[in-house]
Amino acid sequence: MTRQERHLLWLLAAVQFANLVDFMILMPLGPELIQRFGISAAGFGAMVSVYTLASAVMGLLGVLWLDRWDRKHAFLLLLAGFVAATISCGLAPSASWLLLSRTVAGASAGLMSAVVMAILADRVPAERRGRAIGTVMSSYGLSAVGGVPLGLSIASQWGWRAPFLAISALAGVLWLLAWRLLPAVDQHLATPRQKGSAAPLWAPGLALGWGLTFSVVFAGFLLIPYLSTFMVGNLGLRLSDLPWVYLCGGAATLFSSRLIGHLADRHGPPRVLGILLVATVGPFLLFTHLTAAPKALVAAVFVLFMTLTSARAIPTIALITARVPPALRGRYLAVNMAASDGASGLAAWTSGLFISATQDGALHGFGRMGLLAASVSLVALCILWVLGRSAVPERAAHT
Structure with missing residues (x-):
């Protein structure tokens, strides 16, 4: 990997870090925001969900324009929108203002993530792309290990507005670095455009990639939103234990991301993804059928x-970006981001229909959701098999 590639990857990873911390920091601030603005639990839930819903809608709208611009210009525009919206969150005088600001932040951040992956795919050769994606996605683990705890520490010292202002300051610095250091990413504009160029975007061989992303994310988010409740209500952990358990999970994800990327480069994304889809069936069933157990055992299974579960995204993205021609890549990844956001929201809603909580906080039906998550993972494995039998677009084979 060249020095220029490394600098690009760390810049993109830092942007994703700011994006993720901005999304995650709102949830632990919930009690204070509910009290300060006098909103209901449902109203706060709307503030959380509007972020991903706006991201999904913006992803679909990105089909109309995203590949018509230099990716650097699109990236800078969306990052500027994210900075402005996050500043607005920190200055919000009312709940409605904060809700609107979260909507704009989600719309900017979701499409920006698609542009990040498009830039990565355009600038990094296919034989090193898995490791590059793993590097950028290590921001997920870093945000859990350091970003959110640091944000909460800032909030405890200077109030709930301070984390949003700190995130916007970081993102502003990253905007300046991207404007100064990021080269033009416009090779896709040199590809001759055919009349009706939108048609190939919906070709079956490409649409299967969206189905793969949807099923991979859907399986995980059937369980992820309810993990903390299950660990406290069913497995005997205390609320004070959760930060340490999640810290262990985030640290493991941080160190495993680059390893999975390296394996994807060495053995091919389809093979690594297939192994991960099969391998996650065990933890899905094991975790959701655990009974009260020592904290160390619960933490080990959680890690x-x-x-x-998080590792599955790396070979998935590496696989689909390799199959999409550069001229379609930005729009394709925008729809792929919409599929991911839609899957996470739909999965959480689906689990809510089948899970009930007792008065002491225990969850009933979580084991059934583990069975469903395992089944959806096997469906994803079938989609992967069909995708492997379909032809790779000729232009994508040379990227």
């Missing part, structure tokens, strides 16, 4: 669950 295994989070490491394998």
Whole structure:
């Protein structure tokens, strides 16, 4: 990997870090925001969900324009929107203002993530792309290990507005670095455009990639939103234990991301993804059928669950970016981001229909969701097999 590639990857990873911390920091601030603005639990839930819903809608709208611009210009525009929206969150005088600001932040951040992956795919050759994606996605683990705890520490010292202002300051610095250091990413504009160029975007061989992303994310988010409740209500952990358990999971994810990327480069994304889809069936079933157990055992199973589940995204992205022609890549990844956001929201809603909580906080039906998550993972494996039998677009084979 060249020095220029490394600098590019760390810049993109830092942007994703700011994006993820901005998304995650709102949830632990919930009690204070509910009290300060006098909103209901449902109203706060709307503030959380509007972020991903706006991201999904913006991803679909990105089909109309995203590949018509230099990716650097699109990236800078979306990052500027993210900075402005996050500043607005920190200055929000009312709940409605904060809700609107979260909507704009989600719309900017979701499409920006698609542009990040498009830039990565355009600038890094296919034989090193898995490791590059793993490097950028290590920001997920870093945000859990350091970003959110640091943000909460800032909030405890200077109030709930301070984390949003700190995130916007970091993102502003990253905007300046991207404007100064990021080269033009416009090779896709040199590809001759055919009349009706939108048609190939919906070709079956490409649409299967969206189905693969949807099923991979859907399986994980059937369980992820309810993990903390299950660990406290069913497995005997205390609320004070959760930060340490999640810290262990985030640290494991941080160190495993680059390893999974390296394996994807060495053995091919389809093979690595297939192994991970099969390997996650065990933790899905094991974790959701655990009974009260020592904290160390629960933490160990949780770390295994989070490491394998989060790792599946790396070969998935490496696989689909290799199959999409550069001229379609930005729009394709925008729809792929919409599929991911839609899957996470739909999965959480689906689990809510089948899970109930007792008065003491225990969850009933979580084991059934583990069975469903395992089944959806096997469906994803079938989609992967069909995808492997379909032809790779000729232009994508040379990227």
